[in-house]
Amino acid sequence: MNINAMNLHDLLRRRIARIEGRGEYSLPADPGLRTPALAAFGLSALDEVLGGGLAAGTLHEVAGPAGAGLCLRLAPAARPLFWLGTEAGFATAGLPHAPGLEGLGLDLRRLFCLVLPRAEDVLWAAEEALRCRAVGAVLVELPGPGKAADLTATRRLSLAARDGGGFAFLVRHQATAEPSAAATRWTVAPVPGPVDGFGGLGETALDLTLTKNRRGPCGRWTITWRRDDRRFTLATPADPAAVPLRRAG
Amino acid sequence: METSLPLVLAGRRGQAQRLVALNAAATALGLVPGLGLADAQARFPALRVLPEDPAADGHLLEALADRAERWTPLVALDAPDGLLLDITGCAHLFGGEAALATAIRRHVAGLGFSVRVAVAGTVGCAWALARYGRQAMVAAGAEAALLAPLPLACLRLAGETVAGLAEAGLETVGDLIARPRAPLAARYGAGLLRRLDQALGAVDEPISPRRPVADHLVERRLAEPVSLETQVLGLIECLGDSLGAGLEAEGRGATRLEASLFRVDGVQRRLAVGAGRPLRRGAEIARLFAERLAGAGEDWDAGFGFDLIRLAAVETARLAPEQPDLEAGAGVAAEAAFDLLLDRLGARLGPDRLRRPAAADRHHPERAAALVPAGVTPAGAPPPEQDSRIPARPYRLLARPEPVEAMAEVPDGPPRRFRWRGRLHEVARAEGPERIAPEWWRTGGDGPTRDYFRVETAEGARLWLYRAGLFGQETERPSWYLHGFFL
Secondary structure, X not given: OHHHHHHHHHXXXXXXXXXXXXXXXXXXXXOOOOOXXXXXXXXXXXXXXXXOOEEOOOEEEEEXXXXXXXXXXXXXXXXXXXXXXXXXXXXXXXXXXHHHHHHOOOOHHHEEEEEEOOHHHHHHHHHHHHHOOOOOEEEEEEOOOOOOOOHHHHHHHHHHHHHHOOEEEEEEOOOOOXXXXXXXXXXXXXXXXXXXXXXXXXXXXXXXXXXXXXXXXXXXXXXXXXXXXXXXXXXXXXXXXXXXXXXXX | OOOOOOEEEEEEEOOEEEEEEEOHHXXXXXXXXXXXXXXXXXXXXXXXXXXXXXXXHHHXXXXXXXXXXXXXXXXXXXXXXXXXXXXXXXHHHHOOHHHHHXXXXXXXXXXXXXXXXXXXXXXXXXXXXXXXXXXXXXXXXXXXXXXXXXXXXXXXXXXHHHHHHHHOOOOEXXXXXXOOHHHHHHHHOHHHHHHHHHHHOOOOOOOOOOOOOOOEEEEEEEEEEEOOHHHHHHHHHHHHHHHHHHHHHOOXXXXXXXXXXXXXXXXXXXXXEEEEEEEOOHHHHHHHHHHHHHHHOOOOOOOOOEEEEEEEEEEEEEOOOOOOOOOOHHHHHXXXXXXXXXXXXXXXXXXXXXXXXXXXXXXXXXXXXXXXXXXXXXXXXXXXXXXXXOOOOOOEEEEEEEEEEEEEOOOOOOEEEEEEOOEEEEEEEXXXXXXXXXXOOOOOOOOOOEEEEEEEEOOOOEEEEEEEOOEOOOEOOOEEEEEEEOO
8 A cells, every 4th residue: 555655655755865965954054955946847738837936936826725735745855844824724724744744755844834813914924924034934824715815915026936935825615706916816626636546546647727827727636645655647537437336445 | 008097917826816916006006916816806896808819929029129130130039028149249239239229229229118238247137127127238257246236036946946945044145145055955956056156157057049059140230221122132232241251251152041131120030031042142142032022012111211231141052262263263153053943933932933854753644753842852863764674654644633424335435425625526446445543552542443545536536544543343333533634
């Protein structure tokens, strides 16, 4: 089963890092480690549309509760990552859980969480974090349609991201038609994934709809996340009825 | 309150209710503190009596001590009714000791208190003169002459000691000074002579200030009070620069700072900020205070303005003198910027808001990984290695598992369909169970055994559900909960 392989990979990666003497992570990495300019999906179909990947220094907006997971998978490693949200948002969608985040390939030592009572505070803190050049990515999560993040607020976030050069992700739990200053706008919904050979849960599948793209055309894709090598693949439509419900474990 | 009517405060002393404090009108009736309350009421049935409130008295004294900090940072409480101020090196700022005493007297009297002020070279002498003396100022060396005619109670002695000395014919301090010391010590204990020596300056007696005194402290008195927040922050920046210069000379930086703002009417307001990285630049310090003010959300009540601002480095840490490096400059700047960001977020939003994941050696998922305030775990400490045999875990966990109505096979099958947040979900695939038993070695149980299932619904959502309780062993009707999300 691949569920064990995932954690085994983690273990081995960490051991190798320790043997090579780069196990101890210090914040925020040495100056040679710059935030990359693009966060690529690793899928030519998507990356070409985006001009190589999601661009750093701009705001990307994702609708749907699964958006946070997508952004965490895309956020580049090696720089501090801020995950901010309101108490209400984290209460409905769940708080960050360290063992699962490690499974996504996230280095927990660079994760900083801020759970705040008001959306205005969240947006303020996000701007501050984005302005700091040492921060690699900022993930803002707002419950519901995220009314507080209106055109003005998104423009402010975009400007802060441009100043700091990091990645800015804004996740709304519900899609909204309100105008936004984001460079790209996505809608993310989970879809039934392909089955694995044993009747258990296979790879995670997401339906991505790109509804706004400053750099190219929009589109719609279904992608899956391969947990073992931590990358996306384009999915072939799955037939959930192909394998009957069976127990595995 | 009506001051012309006799009013007394009464409290329990020993077995009886006794008078504790009296106003002028009550004193004029011939009442004295210590008199039994029953006696006093028998003589004056119309006497107004209120119970004493030592806690309120304490608060009042604290508030006065706050105000007194405008004259010196070294203020000690001398309960129930005294304040001790160490004005060494402060008096010249107010035009000398006499002028300072007058200023204090005028300020406190202006608040409606009757006040007695004495300035002396020793705590004991000042204490005695403030309560029993006529003269408020003592030159060094003149203590003995001034104290000699005063009653022995002025030496801060216990009541029975004073009574015992009175029986021996000793009434004043002068009587005591004239006596040979050895018999006195033998008869009344060393405490008596220690008090005498303290009053006369033969023994040193430091005061213990109520708040720790910062090693590094700068202040500015303003001829014209300021009331705007921006002005105050500008002054803090100036003060921060001079504070930083002093710190740099010692190779240190401030990690905890306190600003005291003294209003014209004497009210003191204190603001404290913490810094993750030692600071000594005024601009950085002022920014932290700006966030602290913005985050507090209190109304900025400057009254008629502030006329004294004091900035103290309460805690310091070693910080090498700055020497810009051509090569690593960018990295150092980035690190400094990041520390400053964390400090500012902490100052504005509260130090506990910023959280980082921390692993604990526990079985229950919600206990095994928690978010702790960023300051608690030392940054950069590697988390303990995960057990590689633990199956996949969700990356988001509900703070409190939400109950769902589920249909499942008995005894331990996966759920087939369940209702959660008012919607029915069909389970398309499930993996499990992963059984997590309660930690029986801990008291205050975690509830029944949990069987966790990783579930994919027909719509594709991936959820983490568990059944609480083993069917047939722990319960007849296991309940189901939704705990986490995989997507």
